[in-house]
Amino acid sequence: MSSKVILGPILFAVLYSSYACAQDPDSIKSATLREFTVARQRETRLNLQPIAGGFIWSGKKNEVVSLQNLDASISEKVPRQIFSKIPGVFVYDMDGSGNQTNISTRGLDPHRGWEYNIRVNGIICNSDVYGYPASHFSLPFEAVSRIELVRGSGALQYGAQFGGMLNYVMKVPDTTKTISWESVNSVGSFGLMSTYHAVGGAKGKFIYQAWYSRRVSEGYRKNSESDYDGQGAMLQWKPGNRFDIRLELLRSNYLYHNPGPLTDAMFAADPRQSTRERNYFNPEIWIPSVIASWYITENTLLKCTLSGVRGERRSVLYDRVANIPDTINVHTLQYNRRQVDTDVFNSNTAEIRLLHAYRTGVKTHHLSVAVQGFYNDLNRQQQGRGTSGSDADFSIDRQSGWGRDLHLLTRNISLSVENRFVLGNFSVTPGLRYEYGSSDLSGNTAYYNPDELPNRISRSFPLFGLNGEWQPARSHTLYGGISQAYRPVLFRDIIPATIYELSDKNLKDSRGYNLDLGWRGSAGSLKWDCTLFRLQYNNRLGSVARYESALDTFVLYRTNIGDSRTLGAEIFTEYQFYTGRRTSLSVFTSTALFNARYLGDSLRFSAGENRSIAGNRVESVPDLITRNGLTIRYRAVCCSVLYSYTGATFADPFNTEIPSSTAAVGKVSSYGLVDLNATWRVRNVTVRLGISNLFNRQYFTKRPQLYPGPGVWPSDGRSFTLSAGIVL
DSSP, X not given: OOHHHHHHHHHHHHHHHHHHHSSOGGGSOOOOOOOOOOOSOOOOEEOOOSEETTEEOXXXXXXXXXXXXXXXXXXXXXXXXXXXXXXXXXXXXXXXXXXXXXXXXXXXXXXXXXTEEEEETTEEOOXXXXXXXXXXXXXXXXXXXXXXXXXXXXXXXXXXXXXXXXXXEEOOOXXXXXXXXXXXXXXXXXXXXXXXXXXXXXXXXXXXXXXXXXXXXXXSSTTOOEXXXXXXXXXXXXSSSSEEEEEEEEEEEEEEEEOOOBOHHHHXXXXXXXXXXXXXXXXXXXXEEEEEEXXXXXXXXXXXXXXXXXXXXXXXXXXXXXXXXXXXXXXXXXXXXXXXXXXXXXXXXXXXXXEEEEEETTEEEEEEEEEEEEEEEEEEEEEEXXXXXXXXXXXXXXXXXXXXXXXXXXXEEEEEEEEEXXXXXXXXXXXXXXXXXXXXXXXXXXXXXXXXXXXXXXXXXXXXXXXXXXXXXXXXXXXXXXXXXXXXXXXXXXXXXXXXXXXXXXXXOEEEEEEEEEEEEEETTEEEEEEEEEEEEEEEEEEEEEEEXXXXXXXXXXXXXXXXXXXXXXXEEEXXXXXXXXXXXXXXXXXXXXXXXXXXXXXXXXXXXEEEOTTOBOTTOOSEEEEEEEEEEETTEEEEEEEEEEXXXXXXXXXXXXXXXXXXXXXXXXXXXXXXXXXXXXTTEEEEEEEESTTOOOOXXXXXXXXXXXXXXXXXXXXXXXXXXXXX
């Protein structure tokens, strides 16, 4: 992308603001106004209302991050900054900053956020909830107004994931204008250039919006370039106050040059080096949706939603561990052929939701009922024989075909019911969710007898929940609840990777519950939100050894290996005070403590025998995550410093400390990072300057077992970002 394309709008923003401030004073009327001081800072962390968007949030652990008021690196989407005031967010840096957000809470797996029910404007964007629940859709955060996070105990209304619901709410157009325009442009370290443009407005009974985003980066490591583009369009018709229909189409696409994993020795020598020059990753996702909202009466809202996820996740790679180099084959005098894998997503969702308010005496209660249906067809094509080239070529040798060409067809319907009863300053919300459906597998694998593949996984079970909330005073709320949860068996659990692996044909979905008790409130300039929780995770999937007489050898048998539980505390406090008429200072801490352990008879296979892992720490769960910030505001200028610390973790359930030669297992060291951000807001212009990882700490966050490959994946060192935005 030409630098003129991005720098042009930046210069325009600066010139416009200068012009607005420098008009001839004799040409306009003037008046002397009495000086006043705004006595509150811009809120960056909020909570959902008890009833909002057709959902009941009363008594449930939830947080809202306002991106428009946040001092953070928005263009790079640095998660530790974006979610700095949400305690316990574990960040997994996997494929470069700015591409996708990989986070988790309460000791769950952060891989592409697949423990969450992930939504955009309330529309599900998980690629396939029952086959591959990762979200490959990537939004530019310049387009996002706020992020809503609801922890697991509120899951019955939207889906029963252990992690909860993560909803990205996009900016809305200025409906007082026929046309409005926003432009945000950024430059930064490692060749970062990004641009975002949006137009929108209202005309008669129609509201519209369209946006475009492009982001390119050379990446922190060698061979880690990325090229992202995304678009969105929305049209809403509001013929009256009681009915509206909204059509929206979103698209994201990026190409990431995958630099490959490192060993621990390589990381110590040079964390910016690359072990792969020919690996690429490319997800392209479309999300169409239609939402109709109708207030049948003043007290009854009916909302109908149709949505889908379409697209592909493609990768081409030389798939070997970190200590095996990708070199020229001495026999062919060419590189070895690469492996091509493709997932084709065709996910469909329909939901009808009813929210009804009714009274008994002077109290108003709320009933929420929803029916949700899925029809998903995931086509997994893997182990294709790719080219021996070095470019992003995803073609395969058609004569050889795919090593696996499989379909997972899922039909599922669920019913959820919740009722909020209000009794004085206390409310209680019992709930039920019933799941019914099945996933059917069909297709071929080159190395495995299709008759031995598990071909159907059925589900039919109820899930229950109970939440409560007590307000002893207007600014104090005690909340808590328990909610059952489940995680469906995934495609990777069903399909053996080699002939020496088997999958249990009677795999069970993981079941468990979230239990939490919290207290949030404020007293003067002090705010807090503190929670104790327990997450029980039963029927975790894993591998045990089993002798197969037909093969006369032991194989790894993929089955439900046991249970785990995570206990913890999530603590947020913030204090603001004023040091002058135009100056304020605030400090906060966002801290989480974890104790995550395997329970009972949990087993894993190692060194030729089944070994108990009971009492061991769960992988990638630190004992402590803490983020602490200081913010100073003077007039239109705001400066923030953030310190983030994440404790040490293990990569495997055996809690192996000494790294293996491939770096696939071993301890992940703790790390502490410092970020600086400054923001200048005046009228309709915003300028941001950020320094991430101020002291250039070399670190990594996880040793993955799956994509992008086992080993060490270094996170970004020190980087600078400058962005300018204007709204007209």
